[in-house]
Structures are given as structure tokens and as C-alpha cells.
Amino acid sequence: MKINLSLTAILGFFAILLGAFGAHALKEKIGVEQLKAFETGVKYQMYHVIVLLFVNTFQDFTTKIKNKISIFFFIGILFFSGSIYLLTTTTISSKIIGPITPIGGLFLMIGWLLLVYNFIKKNK
Numbered sequence: 001m002k003i004n005l006s007l008t009a010i011l012g013f014f015a016i017l018l019g020a021f022g023a024h025a026l027k028e029k030i031g032v033e034q035l036k037a038f039e040t041g042v043k044y045q046m047y048h049v050i051v052l053l054f055v056n057t058f059q060d061f062t063t064k065i066k067n068k069i070s071i072f073f074f075i076g077i078l079f080f081s082g083s084i085y086l087l088t089t090t091t092i093s094s095k096i097i098g099p100i101t102p103i104g105g106l107f108l109m110i111g112w113l114l115l116v117y118n119f120i121k122k123n124k
Helices: 002-026 032-057 063-089 100-122
Strands: none
16 A cells, blocks of 8 residues: 555656646647647646545555555556657657557546445445
8 A cells, every 4th residue: 555655646746747847848849739638637647646645545445445446547547648648749649649548548437436336335
């Protein structure tokens, strides 16, 4: 569980760093639509960092449950936000990176469904 909190803190740090990078350094280098997409990646990363902090400090979940949910959110952030960062800041073809974004979104959704499932299970 400590590794989950450490990774979450690192992801939070990078969300702030990338947000600042987008707001200051990228503003002049990429188009408005690309900047909006980049900002979406940052927002989703930070939203899920906050959820990861909650999940990994929630007393009613076992370490196994926390790890399972965290894995889905970690992979989701990497694939969803990471692919958006690459798509907006590099010349890598969207045909190569583009399909990774929805896979990341799917991992994020599964993480949320696992959260719902475990809340319901705890309340029975």
C-alpha cells in the first residue's frame, strides 16, 4: 500500500508539472485544440490521483482491494493521459498512439466499477 501512495504522489507531482508545462511552455508551440487535449490529460490524471489517495487511505478496504483498484487507475492514467501527452507533443502517428487512449479510458472505468462493487460489497 505504501508503494501505491508513493506512486500516487509522484503522479500528482507530474500532473502539476505537466499542467504548468502546458500553460507556459506549450502555449506557444502547439495549437489551441492540442492544448485543450493536453489539458484534458492533465485533468484526468489529477482527478484519478485524488481518487487514488482516497482509495489507498480508506480504512474499510483490504490491501488486496486497494492494490486491485490502484492497478487499474495507474494503467488507466498511463495509457489515457500518457497517450494524450504523446499525441499532442510529438509527431508520432495517431494511428499508432490513438488506440491506446480508449484502452486507458477503459482501465479507468474498470477502476471506478471496482470501487462501486467494493462499496456495495462492504455495505452488505
